[in-house]
Amino acid sequence: MAGGGSAIRGSRVGAGPMGEAERGEAAPRLYVSYFCSNGHETRPAFAADAQVPDSWDCPRCGLPANLDSSNPPPPPKNEPYKTHLAYVKERRSDSEAAEILTEALTALRDRRARGEVIY
Template structure:
């Protein structure tokens, strides 16, 4: 039985690939400073990548601000989009008149079912 068992290595223990002949991309260190706890976080990004203006602080979870040449980058809060609600997305697809018409159709359907004695809530309540 012992001669039939498979041998191998633990998953994630070591890589089977070597770094021989691999050319790494140019990288740069980017520093973020948390205004809450004054903690610096240094991350590596590709040299041609645009780093985000904020990063979550690893110590306290607040928003750390990108540092360029020792100075914090000023954020453009005006460029941030307001969160779209379900109602906003609904109004993008239909006019208010269409929505009111759909509502009336649905209410008429529900009222007709209740009038016919097909009220599903009564069955669940046991009335």
């Protein structure tokens, strides 16, 4: 082969941008503005006859956004992780826990006194 260029030249059918004449006309679009609590504006495009959703996730920060620029939705509350013990402490007072523990220890000691094997 001679030359320093590419050995493959030319183009195939449909390879290049031919414009709308070949692809057909684009569907009419509607651009809608959504606003998040961080002040970001997002403008997704919808088909002109599509039903526009009331909310949209902001692609920059992930917070929910709505159509009202003066009153965007607040960020969602993230509850901190709770351990099993934290949930138990919400349901029982310290005195209730001490009473339950005393009952359980008494029952365990009675079983041991009768000679039961306890694992």
